[in-house]
Amino acid sequence: MKREKWGPGLIGAAVGAGAATVGLVGSASVSAYFARKVVVPPKKPIENLKVLSVDFSSPDITEGQVPTAIRLDATRATLAPGTYGFYFDGGASFALLGEVLAYSPREESVTRAVLKVIKGNLAEATRGRLSGVVSPTPELAGYDSEDVSLELPVGQAPAWLIRADDKADSPYRKTWAIMVHGMGATRAETLRALETTQALGMTSLHISYRTDREAPAAGDNRYGLGFTEWEDVDTAIEFALARGAEDVVLFGWSMGGAIALQAMDRARHRAAIRALVLDGPAVDWLELIQYHSEINKLPLRLGELGISMISKAALKVFTGLEKPIDLARLSWNRRPEDISVPVLIIHSLADTFVPASSSKKLAKQSPLVDFVPFAQATHTREWNVDPQLWTKTVQDWLLALAR
The missing domain is CATH 2.40.30 (Elongation Factor Tu (Ef-tu); domain 3)
Structure with a gap:
């Protein structure tokens, strides 16, 4: 079987080759390459x-x-x-x-x-x-949608608004779902959750956010790994509340999970967040970056230097970041006591891109976190492997939460 190549995402397979040439190109060059792979968005998805x-x-x-x-x-x-x-x-x-x-x-x-x-x-x-996308548009998924625009701090960003039939007996009929896709993906990734939200009578807002190729780019054209993008979710929550929502549930895939967790912690409208539903989330960026440095055979000191280039103001010149990213704040295994709302994490045990170990650990550390493992699925494709189980898991959890 051919080795699976990395597409858009966290760290390129070429890091391993780069590490082998440390003596030639210097430690700083390899660490900078490694760090930039984390925060620099791909120009376009790779057809690999x-x-x-x-x-x-x-x-x-x-x-x-x-x-x-x-x-x-x-x-x-x-x-x-x-x-x-x-x-x-x-x-x-x-x-x-x-x-x-x-x-x-x-x-x-x-x-x-x-x-x-x-x-x-x-x-x-x-x-x-x-x-993992199975329907590029809501209409192809069988749902009518409205094209709306969110006024983000970086400019106007497109979103899909999908209204649900009024279900008088549903505890979520006045709750909106805010859908946050992952790194290198688009809002089409989030359409897989529609069967669940529609069954609960939840209106859903499928957003784009800064630097995701649909919304305007951040000033430095870099990912914030959730450290900056949470502001865009805050704007989405404000949009929902202004249009009749009483509260919201944040859905997040991969880096979208990191964004949702930051919104829970930092958003002006965080009091309106009822719960989080996360799929294959990046819940601990320090552990995740360390994991990728290890599997790419990067010496420990170079991996640590790469982390410093992302998180230290004096070294941001190597990554092009406008401001350093506080990776400790993005690492919830180090601050589980700050989880403030119920969180459901669905994570495949076969995920080798964002391993489930950090999610499983967080569920042991926080009584507000429920961890449901899936098998066989690659990163954020639990729904694709078993859509019935994914839908039932989320729906049952939300209904139990309401009770």
């Missing part, structure tokens, strides 16, 4: 999978040949069970892929079912990327 072949049905009189299967490089992600999106043509085209049909260890390839081609010509695709 080769399309080896596409199979078609027999010709139909009205539709002609229809793609039924696709053969891709075999990786942990492409071999995982479930349903996934597949972006190709530089992200302009999209198909929905189903379960694994065949796996060839000798050829290091996997064949998956093609459930639907939503846009583009899959027959002409040569490369693409697998995604």
